[in-house]
Amino acid sequence: MRDVTTAQPRTDLDVQPTPLALLLLGREADPTSERGVDCPGDLPSPSDPDLVARARAAKEKLGDKVFVLGHHYQRDEVIQFADVTGDSFKLARDAAARPEAEYIVFCGVHFMAESADILTSDEQKVVLPDLAAGCSMADMATAEQVAECWDVLSEAGVADQVVPVAYMNSSADIKAFTGRHGGTICTSSNAKRALEWAFDQGQDPATTKILFLPDQHLGRNTAVRDLGMSLEDCVVYNPHKPNGGLTAEQLRDARMILWRGHCSVHGRFSLESVEDVRARVPGVNVLVHPECRHEVVAAADLVGSTEYIIKTLEAAPRGSKWAIGTELNLVRRLANRFAAEDKEIVFLDRTVCFCSTMNRIDLPHLVWTLESLAEGNLVNRIEVDEETEDFAKLALERMLALP
Numbered sequence: 072m073r074d075v076t077t078a079q080p081r082t083d084l085d086v087q088p089t090p091l092a093l094l095l096l097g098r099e100a101d102p103t104s105e106r107g108v109d110c111p112g113d114l115p116s117p118s119d120p121d122l123v124a125r126a127r128a129a130k131e132k133l134g135d136k137v138f139v140l141g142h143h144y145q146r147d148e149v150i151q152f153a154d155v156t157g158d159s160f161k162l163a164r165d166a167a168a169r170p171e172a173e174y175i176v177f178c179g180v181h182f183m184a185e186s187a188d189i190l191t192s193d194e195q196k197v198v199l200p201d202l203a204a205g206c207s208m209a210d211m212a213t214a215e216q217v218a219e220c221w222d223v224l225s226e227a228g229v230a231d232q233v234v235p236v237a238y239m240n241s242s243a244d245i246k247a248f249t250g251r252h253g254g255t256i257c258t259s260s261n262a263k264r265a266l267e268w269a270f271d272q273g274q275d276p277a278t279t280k281i282l283f284l285p286d287q288h289l290g291r292n293t294a295v296r297d298l299g300m301s302l303e304d305c306v307v308y309n310p311h312k313p314n315g316g317l318t319a320e321q322l323r324d325a326r327m328i329l330w331r332g333h334c335s336v337h338g339r340f341s342l343e344s345v346e347d348v349r350a351r352v353p354g355v356n357v358l359v360h361p362e363c364r365h366e367v368v369a370a371a372d373l374v375g376s377t378e379y380i381i382k383t384l385e386a387a388p389r390g391s392k393w394a395i396g397t398e399l400n401l402v403r404r405l406a407n408r409f410a411a412e413d414k415e416i417v418f419l420d421r422t423v424c425f426c427s428t429m430n431r432i433d434l435p436h437l438v439w440t441l442e443s444l445a446e447g448n449l450v451n452r453i454e455v456d457e458e459t460e461d462f463a464k465l466a467l468e469r470m471l472a473l474p
């Protein structure tokens with residue numbers, strides 16, 4: 072039996088490097104990854120001057136049979152071919168609303184394509200142009216690790232008080248675990264409502280706890296900023312330590328058990344970034360995503376999802392100045408879009424901060440995908456097995472029913 076009383080507590084807020092090294096851009100094989108990373112076909116050269124024309128021709132040939140989804144963090148060269156843009160949940164719903172589209176080409180990352188497969192019909196086939204486009208945050212919580220965590224909670228005598236809440240940015244396996252254990256999915260827009268709902272599910276709301284997966288920052292920021300909890304109400308479960316690095320007493324006292332995962336992009340912003348931009352740009356409004364660290368969120372003027380960031384900038388007065396803490400492709404596009412309205416938009420950090428896995432989807436991969444589909448070859452399909460899909464859908468439906 073696992074001893075949950077002797078493990079060292081771990082409550083630090085530090086962002087540590089991801090345990091899974093991000094793959095370098097390019098064509099490689101990673102034998103430790105569950106996803107294949109070799110492109111199974113011949114990619115066109117990035118220097119091919121006809122790439123744009125080829126993508127356009129293949130898309131035209133496919134017509135209504137194809138629907139291209141572009142996540143906000145995708146490159147411009149890819150976004151230009153998107154039929155819709157948005158965050159991962161909006162895109163999955165957009166795909167489900169297009170049943171005539173046999174092929175859903177998801178320009179985003181692996182967990183997003185899985186969610187689209189879960190929410191679309193069996194006749195629709197979801198395709199990810201590069202199978203190596205994963206998400207380092209989603210990879211920080213594997214099915215085995217989360218099952219072990221549940222054993223730890225059971226042995227500490229708290230599992231029956233715990234309701235799991237999984238962020239949309241998680242694998243289908245984690246969503247299914249959440250559905251199986253009576254929990255819900257949340258997005259960065261509805262995390263507050265999801266936590267309120269989850270606390271209401273327990274037999275006694277005073278002793279109910281939430282296991283929040285996999286982004287510790289979104290969980291902590293929502294609990295503290297939106298629900299008025301203290302930082303002491305939150306503990307961090309580290310899957311790389313025995314018993315998560317927590318004692319049974321810590322688990323019993325906690326209200327929020329935060330999985331030790333983070334976004335490699337948003338986790339890079341620091342308090343110094345905020346102080347630095349305020350000194351550089353007098354009068355600037357700092358607007359950040361809730362995946363940022365707690366001290367960054369606490370120092371910002373406004374906090375919200377990518378959709379909230381876009382709407383806030385749309386409504387901002389002429390002449391206003393903004394420092395945005397989210398992925399650089401989106402910030403650059405917004406800066407260009409609003410320059411004509413005399414809105415000054417800068418990136419929160421001085422260093423470049425792209426999502427390297429999102430950036431794996433480039434024009435050569437998109438051209439190869441569209442041309443393959445146009446020739447009748449279904450490539451890079453993402454398909455979630457039936458049982459996983461059923462439980463993941465259950466958790467997603469609970470989210471859709473949130474008050």
Ligand code: SF4
Pocket residue numbers: 144180205206207208209240334335336337398426427428429
């Ligand atoms: S921006 Fe962060 S959460 Fe989004 S795909 Fe990249 S690593 Fe994952």
